[in-house]
Amino acid sequence: MYVLKRLSGSPRDALALTAEHEAIARPRKGEIRWTDFDASAYDASELDAAAELWSQRAVQEMHSLALFTELTSQLHLLGAPLDWSGAFARMIADEVRHTDLCIRMCEALGRSAAPEIDPARLRLLAQVSPRGHVRHTIVAAFCIGETISGHMFRRALRVATVPLARDVVGAIVVDETFHGELGWELGALLMRSDGEVFDAERTMLANDLAHLFRHYASLCCVSAGPTWARGEPEVDEGSNFGTLSAAGYARAFFDAMEADVVPGLVAIGLPEAEPAYAALVSELS
Amino acid sequence: MRNHRLGRLALLTQGAALVGLGMTQLACGKDATPPTEPSHVNSPPMPRPEVDVAPPGPSAPPDLPPTTNAPPMNASDAGAGPGIGRPTMNAPPKKLPPAPSAKP
Numbered sequence: 239m240y241v242l243k244r245l246s247g248s249p250r251d252a253l254a255l256t257a258e259h260e261a262i263a264r265p266r267k268g269e270i271r272w273t274d275f276d277a278s279a280y281d282a283s284e285l286d287a288a289a290e291l292w293s294q295r296a297v298q299e300m301h302s303l304a305l306f307t308e309l310t311s312q313l314h315l316l317g318a319p320l321d322w323s324g325a326f327a328r329m330i331a332d333e334v335r336h337t338d339l340c341i342r343m344c345e346a347l348g349r350s351a352a353p354e355i356d357p358a359r360l361r362l363l364a365q366v367s368p369r370g371h372v373r374h375t376i377v378a379a380f381c382i383g384e385t386i387s388g389h390m391f392r393r394a395l396r397v398a399t400v401p402l403a404r405d406v407v408g409a410i411v412v413d414e415t416f417h418g419e420l421g422w423e424l425g426a427l428l429m430r431s432d433g434e435v436f437d438a439e440r441t442m443l444a445n446d447l448a449h450l451f452r453h454y455a456s457l458c459c460v461s462a463g464p465t466w467a468r469g470e471p472e473v474d475e476g477s478n479f480g481t482l483s484a485a486g487y488a489r490a491f492f493d494a495m496e497a498d499v500v501p502g503l504v505a506i507g508l509p510e511a512e513p514a515y516a517a518l519v520s521e522l523s
Numbered sequence: 524m525r526n527h528r529l530g531r532l533a534l535l536t537q538g539a540a541l542v543g544l545g546m547t548q549l550a551c552g553k554d555a556t557p558p559t560e561p562s563h564v565n566s567p568p569m570p571r572p573e574v575d576v577a578p579p580g581p582s583a584p585p586d587l588p589p590t591t592n593a594p595p596m597n598a599s600d601a602g603a604g605p606g607i608g609r610p611t612m613n614a615p616p617k618k619l620p621p622a623p624s625a626k627p
């Protein structure tokens with residue numbers, strides 16, 4: 239385990255590497271008005287709850303950063319076209335930005351985060367052949383994970399009432415929109431068949447969809463079916479710091495699955511997504 | 524997801540594979556041309572074959588390190604023996620076998 243830190247040195251003796259990091263961590267569009275935020279205007283309990291959720295987000299973004307970095311190195315072994323490398327260079331920068339924003343948000347709330355990272359948990363997927371691993375990771379982390387994440391952050395942007403939270407979530411939404419487009423394009427390109435090996439790998443991936451759906455449902459606080467999620471308030475009462483209620487996260491999961499994930503997986507050649515999702519909903523209802 | 528986007532995704536799944544086995548075969552097939560450029564200045568050092576065997580006999584080949592694109596050591600090795608496949612572009616170089624006359 240190690241504690242995730244934001245900066246290597248103090249602002250007084252800033253390092254060259256820190257300056258480069260901060261350039262990457264700036265939003266691609268717009269500006270975040272950190273200094274306008276006044277934490278004293280909010281109840282301590284609200285600030286505690288918001289900081290806890292932003293700290294958890296930092297850990298999830300760090301996991302994405304580790305996964306996409308590993309994936310990029312594998313693309314180079316597989317002979318992917320160079321524009322894939324360029325797109326992934328941006329993906330890595332985006333995840334660095336998101337992790338930084340989450341930790342900085344906690345600092346702005348007056349509750350510095352020190353989330354712990356377990357290196358053993360940084361790999362989501364089992365190791366298979368490099369090509370099978372890349373395809374599996376793209377489908378899991380992008381077509382499913384980033385698509386759900388996009389839905390979640392767009393909702394969070396809509397409900398955020400605290401101006402600083404709107405700025406931070408808005409910066410993340412800009413990146414998530416690109417991640418969704420990239421993920422589906424890569425997923426489709428990786429589903430091109432080149433023989434029997436592909437057929438075996440496709441079947442293995444199709445058989446794993448039910449497990450992947452359950453994994454992301456768990457990350458999204460899903461504890462019951464879509465009827466429950468859509469019947470509860472999407473946000474908790476009080477000032478909103480860009481976060482949703484448990485039912486709100488679950489609703490983002492179900493909406494994303496039904497609007498984008500399942501139809502998209504079917505379109506790229508994984509029709510098994512439909513029965514896998516139906517089975518999950520049946521289990522939960 | 525809208526229908527036209529789903530249709531576009533379905534179209535993207537058609538065509539030649541862009542990564543993986545197909546690319547590797549193209550790069551390592553018998554018609555592939557090995558690159559002639561020297562290693563990049565940032566390349567990691569190439570592992571060299573161990574030299575702690577007895578000196579080679581007079582009929583041994585010159586002690587040249589293999590390249591990453593080196594063909595199998597003997598033409599008859601090419602995919603013939605159990606578990607012996609063609610080396611991929613990124614396969615580590617094979618360890619050179621000792622010359623037949625190296626040991627009694």
